[in-house]
Amino acid sequence: MKKIIITVVGKDTVGIIAKVCTYLADHNVNILDISQTIVGGYFNMMMVTDPSASGVDAGQMSDELTALGEGMGLSIRVMGEDIFNAMHRV
Amino acid sequence: MINILEAAETVRMITQENLDVRTITMGISLLDCISEDLEQLRSNIFRKITEKAKDLVQVGNDIAKEYGIPIVNKRISVTPIGLVGAAACKCPEDYVLIAQTLDDAARAVGVNFLGGFSAVVSKGMTRAEENLIRAIPKALSRTEFVCASVNVGSTRCGIDMDAIRLLGEIVLETARLTKDRDSLGCAKLVVFCNAPDDNPFMAGAFHGVTEGDTVINVGVSGPGVVKTALEAVRGESFEVLCETIKRTAFKVTRVGQLVAQEASRRLGVPFGILDLSLAPTPAIGDSVADILHEIGVEYAGAPGTTAALALLNDQVKKGGVMASSYVGGLSGAFIPVSEDQGMIEAVEAGALHLEKLEAMTCVCSVGLDMIAIPGDTKASTISGIIADEMAIGMVNAKTTAVRLIPVMGKGVGETVEFGGLLGHAPIMSVNAFGCDAFISRKGRIPAPIHSFKN
Numbered sequence: 001m002k003k004i005i006i007t008v009v010g011k012d013t014v015g016i017i018a019k020v021c022t023y024l025a026d027h028n029v030n031i032l033d034i035s036q037t038i039v040g041g042y043f044n045m046m047m048v049t050d051p052s053a054s055g056v057d058a059g060q061m062s063d064e065l066t067a068l069g070e071g072m073g074l075s076i077r078v079m080g081e082d083i084f085n086a087m088h089r090v
Numbered sequence: 091m092i093n094i095l096e097a098a099e100t101v102r103m104i105t106q107e108n109l110d111v112r113t114i115t116m117g118i119s120l121l122d123c124i125s126e127d128l129e130q131l132r133s134n135i136f137r138k139i140t141e142k143a144k145d146l147v148q149v150g151n152d153i154a155k156e157y158g159i160p161i162v163n164k165r166i167s168v169t170p171i172g173l174v175g176a177a178a179c180k181c182p183e184d185y186v187l188i189a190q191t192l193d194d195a196a197r198a199v200g201v202n203f204l205g206g207f208s209a210v211v212s213k214g215m216t217r218a219e220e221n222l223i224r225a226i227p228k229a230l231s232r233t234e235f236v237c238a239s240v241n242v243g244s245t246r247c248g249i250d251m252d253a254i255r256l257l258g259e260i261v262l263e264t265a266r267l268t269k270d271r272d273s274l275g276c277a278k279l280v281v282f283c284n285a286p287d288d289n290p291f292m293a294g295a296f297h298g299v300t301e302g303d304t305v306i307n308v309g310v311s312g313p314g315v316v317k318t319a320l321e322a323v324r325g326e327s328f329e330v331l332c333e334t335i336k337r338t339a340f341k342v343t344r345v346g347q348l349v350a351q352e353a354s355r356r357l358g359v360p361f362g363i364l365d366l367s368l369a370p371t372p373a374i375g376d377s378v379a380d381i382l383h384e385i386g387v388e389y390a391g392a393p394g395t396t397a398a399l400a401l402l403n404d405q406v407k408k409g410g411v412m413a414s415s416y417v418g419g420l421s422g423a424f425i426p427v428s429e430d431q432g433m434i435e436a437v438e439a440g441a442l443h444l445e446k447l448e449a450m451t452c453v454c455s456v457g458l459d460m461i462a463i464p465g466d467t468k469a470s471t472i473s474g475i476i477a478d479e480m481a482i483g484m485v486n487a488k489t490t491a492v493r494l495i496p497v498m499g500k501g502v503g504e505t506v507e508f509g510g511l512l513g514h515a516p517i518m519s520v521n522a523f524g525c526d527a528f529i530s531r532k533g534r535i536p537a538p539i540h541s542f543k544n
């Protein structure tokens with residue numbers, strides 16, 4: 001199971017989590033973990049998701065969530081978990 | 091489990107600090123394409139490249155999307171064509187035809203550069219290799235994607251001064267034939283000493299004869315990431331400075347290693363090496379000169395620059411080596427002028443001259459790179475500059491290179507615009523005193539004493 005990490009950065013506003021979660025629910029992507037914090041005045045959210053039961057691949061998810069984020073003035077990135085492990089774990 | 095601050099750091103490196111994988115370069119051996127018949131050879135070359143690299147661009151794009159990391163270039167390097175064409179090519183014009191085949195193949199698979207229109211002549215040129223070198227100006231002016239390089243020296247063999255004399259003329263002729271594009275052809279021609287067989291970076295990439303049939307080499311970059319990391323340790327000791335560079339280089343290189351392994355797996359091609367270079371681009375915040383400034387020199391070129399660059403280069407390697415299973419290529423900090431906004435500013439401010447750049451190349455990879463000089467520079471002067479740089483490489487057992495662009499019709503103080511990744515450059519002045527009597531001597535410089543290690 002390859003996990004996908006979704007990060008959301010932008011100005012805090014009502015309904016960010018709701019919109020992203022709705023998208024994921026609609027596409028049958030399971031959310032394993034959510035954390036959020038404010039870094040440098042910006043809203044930061046990280047979701048660890050499991051797309052194995054879903055029909056969408058990382059590429060499609062990336063395109064659609066990026067578009068969703070742009071609509072709310074947010075930067076949403078969809079990245080395979082491996083890149084974070086490679087960078088931060090020896 | 092990754093925590094949110096680590097995730098935010100990775101995202102910031104990519105979105106704000108220009109972290110990217112600079113290139114996935116597929117090395118392809120063309121030795122099995124050799125034929126005495128030129129048409130047969132050309133058809134063999136086209137078929138092999140388009141078959142081996144047919145999925146390269148798609149796989150690169152897929153990986154970029156899945157991991158959210160830009161992979162800027164997808165490229166190909168081939169066996170030095172001086173060898174591949176030796177049996178079939180009777181004159182320089184025959185080699186130009188091969189260059190056109192390479193160009194067609196590059197276009198067919200969608201890569202943005204193909205390197206290997208090359209000759210390795212450290213000790214002497216065969217007739218075929220001399221023909222290839224003489225074909226370079228036409229080959230570069232008639233093709234879009236082909237890059238040429240000539241290795242004219244090595245620590246083991248010495249320096250081929252006959253090739254250097256010829257290349258002074260060839261560089262000028264290439265500039266003349268691409269005059270309408272600000273002599274851009276010269277940006278695709280590199281002269282090397284100790285050229286590595288597995289360099290993924292253009293314009294100097296070729297697939298050396300020590301390599302297997304097909305291989306994936308990856309070049310990472312991230313000057314902006316190092317610069318940002320150093321902003322947090324202003325005024326700290328050298329120990330803290332060096333540790334910060336090392337740690338950052340490790341993270342950057344790990345991303346490259348991941349991409350390299352993934353590309354190798356998906357393409358079914360062995361992973362060769364990771365080239366952990368700080369390769370700048372003209373984008374703001376993607377500059378090696380800015381790192382030197384952050385370390386503490388007012389401009390690149392100020393006193394202290396060579397020492398700052400030496401420690402930067404060394405720490406990048408120390409951090410990167412542990413992050414990858416195989417490190418190779420050029421690995422270090424690049425100091426091209428036109429491709430680095432901070433270097434351009436240093437030249438414009440009068441802080442950086444050709445002689446200081448030469449000193450800097452003693453302590454970093456690679457050499458005098460992307461430097462625009464006046465179009466009326468003499469061929470012997472260009473040969474002299476090349477010879478100096480090759481001597482640095484030979485004696486210090488390191489790779490050095492020269493990529494000079496004599497811009498036809500322009501002089502010192504004017505600016506030349508290459509566009510894209512190649513950037514723009516102020517034309518730098520060249521020492522006006524001559525070296526004709528030195529360059530006109532025939533033969534080669536013997537290998538240095540410390541090459542005799544047996």
